Amino acid sequence: MTSAPKPTPHNATTRRIAHLDMDAFFASVELLRYPQLKGLPVVIGGGRNAQPQPLDDLPIDKLPLSQFARLRHYTGRGVITTATYAARAFGIGSAMGMMKAAALCPDAYLLPADFERYRDYSRRFKAIILGIAPIMENRGIDEVYIDLTDVPGGQREGGRVIARLIQKQIFLETGLTCSIGVAPNKLLAKMASELDKPNGVTVLFEADVQQRIxxxxxxxxxxxxxxxxxxxxxxxxxxxxxxxxxxxxxxxxxxxxxxxxxxxxxxHGTDERPVVTHSEPVSISRETTFERNLHAKRDKAQLGEVFTQLCERLASDLRHKGYQARTVGIKLRDDTFQTTTRDISLPAPVADAKAIRQAAGIALKRAPLERPLRLLGVKLSRLVKPGQAQDDTASAQNLDLFTDTQQPI
Ligand SMILES: [Mg+2]
Known part of the structure; x- marks a missing residue:
């Protein structure tokens, strides 16, 4: 007589974590207002002059294609933020230089980025998710992790049922598609969401690691x-x-x-990280790629102006988020694409533009400035809420007044 297998308790739950990634997010948001571009190669990332030219009293969704900028006319150093799937078929991808993309597909349509609008859609799709599954971790403007483990119905078909529901609801309310991976943890969920793009749902179990991963x-x-x-x-x-x-x-x-x-x-597909619903920003940064290379000495005034602007914008970012920064860093890229960073750790947190500018100026002086620069960035890290700053002062005793580190990029 063989003993019967141990029955699995019918109410057993296993960890089911979803990773949701919007499909070609910025481009898809643009196609909502310019449906005439649907199915065509479109890249986002042009400046203001990539704005479609208005025509008579035509509404923007009726503008003929001739009113849209083409990639072939682009000159400058802009970088693509998003490309439609039709553009990706030409080998164009995010973070690619616009001139390089123009060589691959000169006929692609070009639109300026409208971050205000993307943030608005981002808030909307996240609110829809929260209405269905309340444990959500923000991973940026177009992706989130969702813990489906204890959501009613979250275990059905390993999470596929809820994932399809979320996908459908987002599409109904925004017209946008997304891809979702559901797996035992964040690591596998993130990989799973990439396996069937766009508009896919991929469900993975531990037992699938060998075959799928x-x-x-x-x-x-x-x-x-x-x-x-x-x-x-x-x-x-x-x-x-x-x-x-x-x-x-x-x-x-x-x-x-x-x-x-x-x-x-x-x-082996192991990852214990929880889905974190309240995340503190690790750092805030701003950077600019110059239209022409600038030299620290010869273009001192212009460089200084950009530098100050970056610091002012960061101060405003900090104010909006209610943080102060304990570390101020700079990032440079020279004409040979060599990237350098320098960080200054401060004895007391800073928040206003002037203090940020001053610290960033010290960091900049420690960087090599012989070669012309193509990019300048300022980064604030070790962020603290004003109340927390006090606690931090004790541990700051170990720090030199300024520490200087060079990080590999
Ligand atoms: Mg995406």
Missing amino acids: WPLPCKTMNGIGPKSSEKLRNLGLHTLGDIAACEPHWLIEHFGNSYGAWLHAAS
Whole structure:
């Protein structure tokens, strides 16, 4: 006689985490007001002169295509923020220089970015999700994690039923599509949301890791950047399965204690991070790519003006969010694309433009300024709420008045 298998309690819940990513978000929002561009290659990221030309009294959704800017006429150093799927078919992608994209698809239509509008749609789709599943972690303007574990119906078909409901509701109320991955944790959910884009739902279970995750290239995992992925490749590891097959101590030997251990766990699909509903910003930054290279000496006045503006905008960002900053940093990129950062840790937090400018100025003086610059950025980190600043002062005793670190980019 064989003993009967232990029954699984019918009310058992397993962790079900969704990652939702809006499909070509900025571009899709633009297509809502310019439906005549649907199905065509469109990129977002032009300046004001990429605004479609109005015609007589025609409403904007009736403007003929001739009134829209084309990528081929673009000159400058702008970078694409989003491309429609039709544009991606030409090899165009986010963060690509506009001139490079113009070479790939000169006929693509170009629109300026309208962040105000994207933020508005972002608030709307997130409010729809919260109405269905209240445990949501903001991951930026167009993506969130959602904990479906205890949502009524959240376990049905491993989360697929709720995911489809969220997708449908967002589409009905905004006209926008998204892709959702549901998995036992954030790490796998994030990968799953990429597996069936656009407008897909992918459900993964622990048991699927071997079949669905291991064949993927290392770099598809969030947390394995270009540098690590190159190092892995040099060690003969090309897929996540290759990493999973390594002994943990071997990974630690090559990648250090924490990253080596993480690689082992992540390649086996393990990730315990909770879905965090209230996140504090880690840093706030602003940067500008110049229309022509500027030299620290020869273009001192112009550079100084941009620098001050960046600091003023950051001060206003801080004010809006109610934070102060303990670290002020600068980022430079020179004409050879060499990027340098310098950080200044301050004994007391700063919030106003003048104090930020002063600290950033000190950081800038420590950077190499011989070569012409193409980009200047200012970053505020170690953010604190004014009330918290007090507690921090005690630990600040260990800090030198100013510390200077150079971080690899
Ligand atoms: Mg997206």
